[in-house]
Amino acid sequence: MTDAASWTFVCHRDDIVPNTGVCAKVGEAQVAVFRVVAPNGTEDGPDNGIFALDNFDIRSQANVLSRGLIGELSTETGPALVVASPVYKNHLCLKTGRCLEDEAWSVKAWAVSCGDDGAIMVRAS
Amino acid sequence: MKLVVIGNGMVGHKLLEELADVPHLSITVLCEEPRPAYDRVHLSEFFSGKTADDLSLVTPGFFDRPNITLKLNAKAVDIDRAAKLVQLEDGETVPYDRLVLATGSYPFVPPVTGRDRNGCLVYRTIEDLEAMTEWGKKSKVGVVVGGGLLGLECAKALKDMGLQTHVVEFAPRLMTVQVDDMGGRLLRRKIEAMGVQVHTGKNTLEITDGAGLGVGGRHAMKFADGSQLQTDMIVFSAGIRPRDELARVAGLIRGERGGILIDNQCKTSDPAIYAIGECALWQGKIFGLVAPGYDMARIVARQIVAGDDAASAPQFNGADMSTKLKLLGVDVASIGDAQGSTPGSLTYLFNDDVAGHYKKLVVTADGKLLIGAVLVGEANDYGTLLQMALNGIPLPAQPESLILPSVEGGSKGIGIDMLPASASICSCNNVSKGDLCTAIENGSTSLGALKKCTKAATSCGGCLPLVKQVLDAELKKSGVLVLNHICEHYAHSRQELFHLVKVGGQKTFDDTILAHGKGRGCDICKPAVASILASCWNEHVLKPKHASVQDTNDYYLANIQKDGTYSVVPRIPGGEITPDKLIVIGQVAKDYGLYTKITGGQRIDLFGARVEQLPEIWGLLVAAGFESGHAYGKSLRTVKSCVGSTWCRYGVQDSVTMAIRIEERYRGLRSPHKIKMAVSGCTRECAEAQSKDVGVIATEKGWNLYVAGNGGMKPRHAELLAGDVDDETLIKLIDRFLMLYIRTGDRLQRTATWIENLEGGLSYVKKVVIDDALGICAELEADMARQVETYECEWKKAITTPETLKRFSHFVNSKDADSNIQFVDERGQIRPKSALEKKLEVAP
Ligand code: SRM
Ligand SMILES: Cc1cc2nc3c(=O)[nH]c(=O)nc-3n(C[C@H](O)[C@H](O)[C@H](O)COP(=O)(O)OP(=O)(O)OC[C@H]3O[C@@H](n4cnc5c(N)ncnc54)[C@H](O)[C@@H]3O)c2cc1C
Ligand code: SF4
Ligand code: FES
Numbered sequence: 001m002t003d004a005a006s007w008t009f010v011c012h013r014d015d016i017v018p019n020t021g022v023c024a025k026v027g028e029a030q031v032a033v034f035r036v037v038a039p040n041g042t043e044d045g046p047d048n049g050i051f052a053l054d055n056f057d058i059r060s061q062a063n064v065l066s067r068g069l070i071g072e073l074s075t076e077t078g079p080a081l082v083v084a085s086p087v088y089k090n091h092l093c094l095k096t097g098r099c100l101e102d103e104a105w106s107v108k109a110w111a112v113s114c115g116d117d118g119a120i121m122v123r124a125s
Numbered sequence: 126m127k128l129v130v131i132g133n134g135m136v137g138h139k140l141l142e143e144l145a146d147v148p149h150l151s152i153t154v155l156c157e158e159p160r161p162a163y164d165r166v167h168l169s170e171f172f173s174g175k176t177a178d179d180l181s182l183v184t185p186g187f188f189d190r191p192n193i194t195l196k197l198n199a200k201a202v203d204i205d206r207a208a209k210l211v212q213l214e215d216g217e218t219v220p221y222d223r224l225v226l227a228t229g230s231y232p233f234v235p236p237v238t239g240r241d242r243n244g245c246l247v248y249r250t251i252e253d254l255e256a257m258t259e260w261g262k263k264s265k266v267g268v269v270v271g272g273g274l275l276g277l278e279c280a281k282a283l284k285d286m287g288l289q290t291h292v293v294e295f296a297p298r299l300m301t302v303q304v305d306d307m308g309g310r311l312l313r314r315k316i317e318a319m320g321v322q323v324h325t326g327k328n329t330l331e332i333t334d335g336a337g338l339g340v341g342g343r344h345a346m347k348f349a350d351g352s353q354l355q356t357d358m359i360v361f362s363a364g365i366r367p368r369d370e371l372a373r374v375a376g377l378i379r380g381e382r383g384g385i386l387i388d389n390q391c392k393t394s395d396p397a398i399y400a401i402g403e404c405a406l407w408q409g410k411i412f413g414l415v416a417p418g419y420d421m422a423r424i425v426a427r428q429i430v431a432g433d434d435a436a437s438a439p440q441f442n443g444a445d446m447s448t449k450l451k452l453l454g455v456d457v458a459s460i461g462d463a464q465g466s467t468p469g470s471l472t473y474l475f476n477d478d479v480a481g482h483y484k485k486l487v488v489t490a491d492g493k494l495l496i497g498a499v500l501v502g503e504a505n506d507y508g509t510l511l512q513m514a515l516n517g518i519p520l521p522a523q524p525e526s527l528i529l530p531s532v533e534g535g536s537k538g539i540g541i542d543m544l545p546a547s548a549s550i551c552s553c554n555n556v557s558k559g560d561l562c563t564a565i566e567n568g569s570t571s572l573g574a575l576k577k578c579t580k581a582a583t584s585c586g587g588c589l590p591l592v593k594q595v596l597d598a599e600l601k602k603s604g605v606l607v608l609n610h611i612c613e614h615y616a617h618s619r620q621e622l623f624h625l626v627k628v629g630g631q632k633t634f635d636d637t638i639l640a641h642g643k644g645r646g647c648d649i650c651k652p653a654v655a656s657i658l659a660s661c662w663n664e665h666v667l668k669p670k671h672a673s674v675q676d677t678n679d680y681y682l683a684n685i686q687k688d689g690t691y692s693v694v695p696r697i698p699g700g701e702i703t704p705d706k707l708i709v710i711g712q713v714a715k716d717y718g719l720y721t722k723i724t725g726g727q728r729i730d731l732f733g734a735r736v737e738q739l740p741e742i743w744g745l746l747v748a749a750g751f752e753s754g755h756a757y758g759k760s761l762r763t764v765k766s767c768v769g770s771t772w773c774r775y776g777v778q779d780s781v782t783m784a785i786r787i788e789e790r791y792r793g794l795r796s797p798h799k800i801k802m803a804v805s806g807c808t809r810e811c812a813e814a815q816s817k818d819v820g821v822i823a824t825e826k827g828w829n830l831y832v833a834g835n836g837g838m839k840p841r842h843a844e845l846l847a848g849d850v851d852d853e854t855l856i857k858l859i860d861r862f863l864m865l866y867i868r869t870g871d872r873l874q875r876t877a878t879w880i881e882n883l884e885g886g887l888s889y890v891k892k893v894v895i896d897d898a899l900g901i902c903a904e905l906e907a908d909m910a911r912q913v914e915t916y917e918c919e920w921k922k923a924i925t926t927p928e929t930l931k932r933f934s935h936f937v938n939s940k941d942a943d944s945n946i947q948f949v950d951e952r953g954q955i956r957p958k959s960a961l962e963k964k965l966e967v968a969p
Contacts (some may be wrong), residue, residue, distance in 0.1 A: 011937045019673030020680075022937035033937070039635040039645060056945070061960050062689035063935075063945050067677045071647025074613055085686050091648075092698035099529035 008122050013043075013050065013118035021066035021083065023055045026124050030055035031110050032066035033120060034094055036081055052110035052122050053083070058086035059105045060087035068092075075100065127427065128152045129211050129221035131201045131371065136160035136402030136418035137181050137227030144427035145190060150429070152193045153219050155211065157200040158250060161188065166415055166585055171254045172282045174815055174842055180251070189301055204375035205394055223397055223429060226372065226385060226469070226522060227422075230365040230403040230413070235270070235295075239332030244343060244358045248279045257360065261286035265341045268292075270329065271363035272299040274450060279362045280321050285848070291322045291354060293346070295363070303448060303459030307476065309499040309578065311483045315455045315502065324354070332359065343642065367404045367411055369443030380406040389440040390428060391421050399425045415584065417444030418550040423555065445515060449507050449587045456504035461514045462487050462497035470496060475528045477502075484528035486510075493519055495527075508591040516548045541594040550591050553584035558595055565599045572882060590884055594892045611872055612649040615642040619797060619872045623657050632662060634674040652676045656759055659795035660867045663915040667922060667929050678757035679865055680932070682919050683739055686732060688946055688957040691739060693719070693731040694756035696792060697748050699729030699766040699784030699804070709749040713937060717742055720954045726763035726801070728754060733955050735942055737934045743920040752918040755793060759873075761800045764788035769806030769823070776806035778823030783852070784812075787821070790856065791863065793916045797870035797879070800863070801836075815843045818876040828855045832862055832890070835877035844880075844887045847895060857906065861894040864905035 010024035016035040024031045036049040043049035055063045070084040073091060081101065082091040091100040092107055099105035111123035126149065130137050133156035144150060156162075164182040171180065171544040188195045196213075203212040217556070232247035234240050244264075246256050261267070267283040269276050272294030277855065283290040285472060292299070298309030299316065312324050328349035335342035336356045342355035353829045359450065378386040378394040384406025391399045391407075401421035403413060403862030420439055428438045449458040465472050469490030476483050480502065489498030495514045501506060510527065521527070544550075546559030556579045569575040575596055576582050582589040610616050615638075617625065622641060631637040634654050638646050646654070653676035658664055664671060667682075678684050683691035695710065710729055714721045717738055719731040734742055743753075765782030770776030784804040803814035804821040820831035828851040834843025847858055870879045880886055892898040894905075923929045935943045947963060948955035 015937055017669055017672045017932070023935060025936045025939040028934075030943070036645075039638050041635075046405070052832040060687060060689075062687065063688040064677075067680070068683070069648035069651055069676065070673065071649075071651065072346065072614075074645055079644065081645075082647075087687065087689075089648060111328050 007113070007121040008124050009101060010120050010122050011021060013048065013114055016120075019070050021068065021070070022064050023063065023066040024052075026110075026122050029124075030063050031122050032083070033112065033122065034066075034070060034083060036070060036094070048114045048116075050112050050114040050120055051081070052112040053092060053094065054107040054110075056107065057085045057087060057090070057105075058107060059085060059090050059099075059102075062087060065092065065107070070094070073100065126150055126429075127220060127222045128225070129155065129219055129223075130227060131155045131211065132157070132227035132229055132404075133162045133401070134227060134402065135162060135165055135415050136229070136422050137225070139419045139422040140225060140227065140401065140426055141187075141193065143423060144429060145187070145193065147430055150192060153221075154193065154195045155199045155201050155213065155219070156195060156197050158252075159198055160251070161195060161197065163251065164584075165249070167246075168251075168254065169267065169278050169282050171251065172258070172285055173845055177251050179842075180785070195326045201371060202374075204371055204398075206375055206398070209397065212901065223396075223423060224399070226393070226398065226400040226404055227402045228368040228371065228404045230367045230411070232361055233364040233366045234361045235363055236331065237329050237331055239344070239360070242332055242344060245332065246358065246360045248275065248360050248362050249529040251791060257282070257358075258286070260358040263340065264343075265290055266291070266356040266358075268346065268354060268356040268359045270359060270361045272296070272323065272325065273302065273362070273364065274448065276362040277316065277450065277455075279360050280316070281319075283360070283935055284319065284321055284687045287847075287849075288358075289322075290320070292316070292322060293327045293329065293348075293354070293358065294323070294325045295328055296544075299323065300450075300457065300459075303463055304457065304499055304501065305464055305485065307474075308457075308483050308485065308499045311476075311478075311481060311501045312455065312457055319455070321689075326350075327352075347533065365403065365411075365413055367406065367580055368594075369404055372400070372404075380409065384411050387421075387441075389442070390438060391425050391441055395903045401425055401426075404774070406438065408443065410443070412444055412446070414444070414448070416442075416555075419553065419555065420444060445511075447511050447514075449504055449585075456500065456502060458498070458500040458504040458507040460498040460507070460511050463499045465497060467496055473525050473528060475525070477530070480530075482530075486524060486528055488524060492524070495520055495524070505590075508588060512544055512548055512550075512591070516545060518543060521762075541591070541598045550595060551579075551581035551584075551588040556581040561592065561595045562599055565596060567669070570596075570600060575758070593884070611653050612647055614638060614646050614650050617641065619653055619657070619874075620869045622654070623661070623868055626654075626657050627661050632658065632664065633670050634658070646674070648676075649872070652759075656795050656797065656872075657680065660912075663795075663912055665917070665919070665922065667919060669928060672932075681736060681739060682743075682753060682757060682923060683734070684757045689943065690733050690735055690946055691955070692756065693734050693739070693746070694724070694728060694754035695751035696754040696788070697728040697763075698788035698792075699764055699781050701781055701785065706749060706751070709746070709751075710778060713742055713745050718955060720956060727765050728763060730756070731920060731956070733948065735935065735946060737815060737940075737942065740924050740933050744924050747918070747921050747924060749969060752792070753920040755919075758793075758795065759798050760795050761788070761791045761802070763801060764791075765801075765803035765817070767805050767811035769804075772807055775809060775821065777825055778806055778828065780804040780806035780812065780821075780823060783821060783823075783828070783855075787819075787856070787859065790913055791859075792921070794863065794867075794912055796863070796867045798873050798875045800876070817842065817843060819843075819862065821855065827851045830855055830858055833876040833880040833887070835875050837875075839877070841877040846887070846891065858894060860909040861902050861905045862890065864908050865890065865893055868905075 008026050016022050018037040021032050021034040024033050032053050032055040034051045037043050055065050057065050067086045072079050081094040084091050090105050097107040097109035113121045133154050148695050200214045200593040201211050202214050209221050212218050231248050267288040268291045269280045270293050272292050280290050280292045299312050330347050332344050334343040343357045346354045369379050369385045372379050372385040385400040386398050387405045393400050402418035413609045423439050424439050447460040465487040470487050473486040482502040485499040498510050544558050548558045550558050564578045569578040582592045625641050637654050655674045714731050720733050722730050724730045764784045764787050766780045769780030800818045802819040803812040805812040805814045806823045815820050816834045816836045820843045822829045829848045830846045831843035832846045835841040947958040949958050
């Protein structure tokens with residue numbers, strides 16, 4: 001599904017403080033959008049370091065994931081970028097939404113795109 | 126089998142612990158005292174606030190076992206060995222198959238006329254200590270008769286009660302048994318420097334009415350040399366005598382100078398009766414320490430379990446009498462043949478009158494083995510030397526290097542690795558190096574866990590440094606290096622990183638990780654580094670460059686709650702608040718529909734604020750003169766206070782003013798974990814200061830400063846850092862203490878755990894912050910002064926910084942509120958709707 005109409009503009013990259021997240025309203029859904037910047041300043045990855053997950057944290061049953069701390073943890077499949085829920089600190093993989101502590105707390109990863117103009121689009125679904 | 130144990134002291138109780146769960150054994154314990162076993166070794170801590178309950182050796186539920194009957198206030202007066210019956214004072218008889226005498230000893234009071242006058246006391250039981258406290262209150266001067274280990278400990282207690290304290294010793298020096306002449310002389314100097322007057326070579330002839338009747342001179346002590354000493358109370362601590370009365374009436378063999386004779390299996394002259402602990406006489410010796418007693422208890426337990434085929438049971442082989450004085454402020458230790466009385470033995474001596482150190486080694490005639498040592502003034506190497514002596518470890522090529530001051534940093538002596546697995550590390554609890562290693566292998570990889578599992582270092586504590594060394598060495602070997610590393614991104618402890626940052630001058634997380642770490646960091650190291658940066662440079666936590674490394678609570682300057690709302694806690698210094706300010710809080714809570722609660726920290730918490738409401742709420746509070754209460758930060762929380770001398774009829778100082786002064790001084794200070802403080806206006810301690818990181822209690826003369834207390838999961842009583850200090854000294858000491866903690870504490874380590882893990886514990890802290898042993902006090906104070914100067918209220922700053930205000934909205938692309946936040950009414954206020962309530966609402 002690459003239907004252009006289903007992509008929603010949420011904010012500009014500069015609206016997100018480097019290495020933090022914001023919450024965007026996409027239809028009735030809440031999407032946590034993160035901006036990841038390496039310590040040396042590069043915004044890497046296919047979408048210039050932008051990732052999107054559900055904002056709803058299953059473990060705490062609260063809309064809080066956008067307020068978590070971003071980090072990088074070693075996993076069996078190599079280093080993974082994660083966000084730690086601010087409530088109970090469960091870690092969710094930014095790319096896939098997988099929860100490192102318990103599969104049951106995994107969330108949906110949203111398709112996101114950030115062009116060189118800095119406009120961040122999330123694909124509604 | 127019916128076992129009767131007479132005496133529920135330290136040793137008797139150890140026996141019960143060993144036997145508690147042995148099947149088919151029914152035990153009756155006769156305890157003369159009104160309470161079951163307690164820790165006599167730490168008895169003097171009663172004076173620093175420990176209660177009888179704190180000192181108890183009985184684990185909860187221990188005596189609920191059906192097979193153990195404990196009789197309190199039950200003194201045994203006779204034994205009918207033919208009928209195998211013990212008779213109690215009230216006439217009751219108790220039958221036995223096996224009997225164990227664990228009756229301990231009593232304090233020896235020299236036969237001096239007047240020794241039974243009012244105010245002449247001894248020092249052995251909790252009741253004795255209660256009597257000392259009572260007398261201490263009505264006395265100005267106190268005398269301890271006896272300058273041995275116990276006498277000096279007792280003198281310290283009198284000193285702490287604020288008495289002019291004297292020690293009267295019959296022998297020409299202090300601690301005759303453990304220390305030699307030169308060591309004794311230095312020890313005397315040290316004790317005198319603590320303000321205790323020492324009189325040696327004094328033979329007390331009689332005690333009569335003092336000249337100054339009443340406080341200051343109730344009694345006069347008259348000495349053989351014609352001199353006199355006026356005092357209000359006298360504590361005899363002139364040695365102990367075994368309690369062998371029962372053995373006498375029962376016709377068991379006793380020693381010439383007392384003590385119940387036992388063989389290597391701890392059996393008395395009647396094979397059905399054992400004697401253990403301080404009442405027992407083995408090869409002409411009475412052991413006045415707890416470790417040999419514990420040994421005897423274990424040996425008897427093994428025999429009772431093994432029954433009559435106990436031929437192969439372990440035997441008592443005597444005990445090592447090495448000791449280290451646990452007196453605060455004076456290090457004295459004595460090992461093995463301290464006097465050098467072994468024929469042909471040679472000695473090495475080191476004496477430094479300037480620093481006040483005296484050290485002596487006694488070695489075998491061939492110079493190969495260490496057999497004794499005396500350390501006065503500095504006894505850090507006690508553990509190492511003791512192990513060398515006990516395990517017959519060959520001396521290094523230059524034995525003198527063991528007592529010569531070490532050149533900067535160079536560690537000396539033997540490595541812990543040289544000790545054989547059989548080396549006894551904790552003699553109190555009979556724990557060998559091998560036992561420790563096994564426990565570590567099985568997962569006890571922290572000091573706390575290791576102590577719990579093996580019991581090592583849980584009695585006198587003297588072996589703690591060695592236990593820690595074993596732990597560190599074993600962990601290192603097994604490659605567990607990450608132990609104190611912050612996380613996978615920093616191969617440093619918080620303390621190391623603190624110094625690296627301070628020296629390296631890094632001001633942001635990115636610079637720090639590029640310089641000292643690897644990768645991108647995580648939710649563990651980011652807040653830790655944020656705290657270090659704040660402590661080093663007092664950089665405002667709100668600056669955008671720090672935004673991404675703050676925990677959500679610091680990011681939004683509020684505590685997140687389970688439903689994603691936040692709490693609001695304005696600072697109420699010392700718990701003092703005007704009615705007008707109370708009204709403002711009430712009004713704000715009402716307007717925003719917040720749940721309102723008085724906290725355990727003497728302030729008011731408003732719950733249920735949405736992230737987008739926080740700036741407005743704080744706008745109102747700041748306008749009314751409130752500041753951030755830092756309920757969210759790893760920083761100073763509250764300084765609780767009692768009402769103090771202004772209103773309270775007992776108050777001796779103005780605790781509220783002091784609490785406010787302290788709270789305003791340290792507000793906003795970032796640290797490894799939160800810090801709590803309290804100030805009480807008198808010893809009644811209504812502010813509960815002894816459960817705080819920093820606790821201040823008013824005295825007639827000033828303030829007592831307690832540190833490193835904790836409530837919470839693992840409560841800990843604070844310990845006295847300094848007594849009777851004036852206002853300015855108090856602040857200075859708190860400055861230094863806090864800065865030392867901030868510099869060296871680990872991530873999320875409260876002061877209580879910090880001090881427990883710190884080598885040397887409180888005495889080390891004292892050396893650094895009071896004696897300035899590291900020469901850093903000026904630096905610590907300057908660091909604190911800078912913190913105090915650069916303080917600003919984070920909320921005041923936040924609501925006037927547009928850039929910061931931007932983060933306070935739930936959606937980046939909408940002004941809507943989070944619809945998942947829902948409340949219901951309970952007792953007239955809001956509370957979050959539970960997941961179930963939300964579900965039920967949607968379902969029908
Ligand atoms: C509000 C309050 C309970 C109350 O309604 O009374 C409270 C509430 C919380 N406490 Fe507490 N503690 C409160 C007094 C205490 C006290 C009593 C005191 O301070 O006199 C203690 C024991 C004393 C102590 O700390 O030594 C206490 C020991 C803890 C602990 C355990 C600390 C420990 O060292 O074991 C935690 C957990 C932690 O910090 O890791 C904790 C953590 C928390 C947290 C922050 C849990 C969290 O992360 O969400 C709670 C959030 C409060 C909020 O959102 O504002 N709270 N907490 C009290 C606030 C006092 C204040 O005015 O600042
Ligand atoms: C202040 C102080 C500090 C000390 N510090 C240290 C130290 O640092 N290191 C160390 O190793 N040792 C220390 N000791 C010594 C240590 O406390 C003793 O070695 C230890 O308590 C001996 O244990 P025990 O069971 O033999 O005797 P106790 O603990 O005295 O117990 C004997 C019990 O038997 C009871 N009893 C006696 N007769 C009868 C009877 N007829 N019927 C019923 N009950 C009876 C007594 O009331 C008492 O409760 C210290 C002692 C004191 C007082
Ligand atoms: S005791 Fe537990 S539940 Fe109560 S406030 Fe403290 S942390 Fe929260
Ligand atoms: S030696 Fe006393 S506790 Fe270990």
